[in-house]
Amino acid sequence: xxxxxxxxxxxxxxxxxxxxxxxxxxxxxxxxxxxxxxxxxxxxxxxxxxxxxxxxxxxxxxxxxxxxxxxxxxxxxxxxxxxxxxxxxxxxxxxxxxxxxxxxxxxxxxxxxxxxxxxxxxxxxxxxxxxxxxxxxxxxxxxxxxxxxxxxxxxxxxxxxxxxxxxxxxxxxxxxxxxxxxxxxxxxxxxxxxxxxxxxxxxxxxxxxxxxxxxxxxxxxxxxxxxxxxxxxxxxxxxxxxxxxxxxxxxxxxxxxxxxxxxxxxxxxxxxxxxxxxxxx
Numbered sequence: 161x162x163x164x165x166x167x168x169x170x171x172x173x174x175x176x177x178x179x180x181x182x183x184x185x186x187x188x189x190x191x192x193x194x195x196x197x198x199x200x201x202x203x204x205x206x207x208x209x210x211x212x213x214x215x216x217x218x219x220x221x222x223x224x225x226x227x228x229x230x231x232x233x234x235x236x237x238x239x240x241x242x243x244x245x246x247x248x249x250x251x252x253x254x255x256x257x258x259x260x261x262x263x264x265x266x267x268x269x270x271x272x273x274x275x276x277x278x279x280x281x282x283x284x285x286x287x288x289x290x291x292x293x294x295x296x297x298x299x300x301x302x303x304x305x306x307x308x309x310x311x312x313x314x315x316x317x318x319x320x321x322x323x324x325x326x327x328x329x330x331x332x333x334x335x336x337x338x339x340x341x342x343x344x345x346x347x348x349x350x351x352x353x354x355x356x357x358x359x360x361x362x363x364x365x366x367x368x369x370x371x372x373x374x375x376x377x378x379x380x381x382x383x384x385x386x387x388x389x390x391x392x393x394x395x396x397x398x399x400x401x402x403x404x405x406x407x408x409x410x411x412x413x414x415x416x417x418x419x420x421x422x423x424x425x426x427x428x429x430x431x432x433x434x435x436x437x438x439x440x441x
Contacts, residue, residue: 180214188240263292270317273375277393286433321416333438334410335391340400342382353381
């Protein structure tokens with residue numbers, strides 16, 4: 161025997177709050193009314209009223225208010241998690257409605273070097289198979305886990321990716337690093353340009369002439385008479401020649417995405433394309 165509210169009563173309660181959930185989510189993630197109002201193209205005063213109505217209809221406060229700042233309380237944090245899941249389920253359901261194939265937007269975040277040889281060709285492959293999908297490639301966000309949970313990006317690709325109970329992580333491929341030079345200069349170069357934070361040769365007798373921010377800069381430095389310690393797939397893109405020398409262990413490239421609460425065909429289409437492009441390098 162059912163002791164709680166019946167289905168119709170729950171439906172009425174949900175209907176009363178449903179229209180306010182998108183506004184709640186934006187405010188909850190921004191924790192700042194003017195920022196959220198700009199994102200929604202509404203006034204801060206009208207958004208504040210909407211949040212007050214949402215709290216009234218939920219029946220409990222959702223925010224702690226300190227001066228002009230809003231901060232989620234435990235009830236608000238619990239509701240935000242549920243709202244994210246609910247919106248994701250609806251979004252994933254809409255993605256399956258097109259009979260002629262998948263439609264919509266798929267966003268992948270990657271560093272510039274990984275994007276150039278892995279993410280970009282994967283998006284092209286995905287587009288060939290699913291013309292209704294629009295791939296979008298963005299740089300690595302400052303907080304990848306937050307970007308995934310908010311739905312700002314669908315997949316993050318890199319050497320280091322976020323992990324969590326609500327995220328899936330998969331090793332896509334690995335790449336070997338080696339010394340490279342521009343064609344015609346192999347054997348005549350004795351100075352090395354090194355990428356900050358990249359694995360260094362275990363043993364070498366080269367003088368480090370410069371430290372650069374990323375592998376694309378290092379590849380460009382080869383054209384000016386320097387050696388570069390680069391991953392093989394990226395060096396091949398620039399037409400560089402491998403120089404005999406020490407090698408490091410493989411660097412593994414991972415993908416991370418939100419753990420689906422229902423079939424998420426768009427994300428899976430991107431992952432299939434990434435797996436097809438990715439090979440041990």
